[in-house]
Amino acid sequence: MNQELSNQQQRGIKLTIIAIVVFILVVMLLFLNKILTPRHLSAIELQVNGAVQFEQPRRFKDFTLVDHQNVPFDRDRLVGQWTLVFFGFTHCPDICPTTMATLSQWYTKLPTDLQKNTQVVLVTVDPARDSVDVLAQYVPYFHPDFLGVTGDFLSIKRFANQLNVAFTKVMQGEDYTVDHSAIVGLVNPKGDYHAFFKPPLEPNKLTLTYSSIRNSFQFD
Template identity: 55%
Template sequence: MAPDVNRAAQRRGIRRTVAILVTIVALVIGLQVYKVTREPPLDREALREQGTVVFEQPRRLTDFELVNHRGEPFTDEDLEGVWTLAFFGFTHCPDICPVTMAELSRMMGELSAERLANTQVLLVTLDPARDTPEVLAEYVPHFHEDFVGVTGEFLTLKRFANEANVAFAKVTLEGEDYTIDHGGQVVLFNPRGDYHAFFKPPFDPAKMAEHYRAITEAFPH
């Protein structure tokens, strides 16, 4: 066989081999994309199994009037138009409160810019006698500059906490000192201002962000 014919045959063989390899790679990539895009979203039952409880029927709140850490009024209307993650705690808390606030800050870092713009995070104090707006203004921005501290009249805060299913009780320590035992869940209010879901501790910021995205994407617009 002439050399030119051999070279032509070799080139055809190489092209055939390359075409087959390209086809195989394309199939592998296509299967991976299909697997990712077809992976079912987290539904209410799957979320519950992983520590996030979403109510079948979100719960309305009683109107309230409180104040934020800037000394501005904070009412139930401030829960409307955005998603709100709220943690009920207090600034003298030695462990669970600062840890949870730090985890919420890290969770915010897992969100897209668009989702961040539609999210607010609250620390609602259960200790208004000590947690004045000035105290909250020193404490809350330490975790994230956009976080909001909320305080006000004790009975209003108590009703707000009760409606969010956050149990708490004052515990007397030595002398006149005291602490507060309280639930550690993070509460989620939807853009209509309704109590929509809650996240159980312990928290993993990346997992929490994934659950939050699933909940917000499933919300009817």
Template identity: 55%
Template structure:
């Protein structure tokens, strides 16, 4: 018995239907696998409790602080507007600091290439000098460039620096040593969000791995 044209059409139609069904099933399987891989490989955002366990303190509500006017290492004005539009990591110290300042800036210089590119591109690192008598702009320029050419050094009037530090919970005091002096100060790294508000801080001791994990979570978890 010979197949009629109608039989051949039905067979071809069934084959197309089976083929389309197989293609749809394969697409569904590929989509499910893709979602699973994305979920597994996507970096997890730490919650506040997990961040705190890693010495990263993030405020429930970022804190606004007063306007100020300081001077950067190029001798240009540095104001609150310079802390807007990107994330800022501030460390308060001074160029003649023997230990914590250079070690922290070294950690921050190693952190930058370890960050996801989009976060690194949207982050600035700033050393705020607590020793304006000795840390003139040209001194800061040479000092911060030794760690990273993009780092910013900031100085200014002592009372302005004092108020700025106080509002960011940074304590410091001048300590006389014979005919010389040093500056005792807090070792936190202050986080300023792109709105220009005090977002939180990292507590020492630091490591590049811990900073990379916590800072990435802070940035990616920011809901503005």
């Protein structure tokens, strides 16, 4: 009887241990799933971290510009990957090089698979001075994958208007500069204006918001 009771107790102990182990494994799996599953930030959380996502992405009207490799740059070049668009110019003394350097730092740290599906574009707001050759010297300095884009003034202005980016020429004696918005627009793989990032950019926040926006996107 004592031996039988002892066997029952042993079986009970084994079952208890198994139950505890299973419970611990389930908790660990749930914890790992929570960590590994990309988090979808709410609209407020995105804004707190410097990003604004539109409720309805905005379709671009046709435009034709040219990149720093002298290849036409139009709406088709925005389809098939995510595109970050920044408007600046090569004579910009501070905001533009700072933004481009931050984008380079952020882009370099992206996983390879995300890099292949992400393009960064600088569209000049000073086409009179920023020719194809000038952009070809300037933009790849920040990263060889980055694209510089130029064109005639009106075409650039129309494209900028579609991203709600304002810029204006300001005379400084016989020289001039260009005042411009410093937001970075985000175009989704459908080629639609999806969101924008507010200045100043911070690589960690940019990674957080960009990942969330990408992971919540559905390519119908």
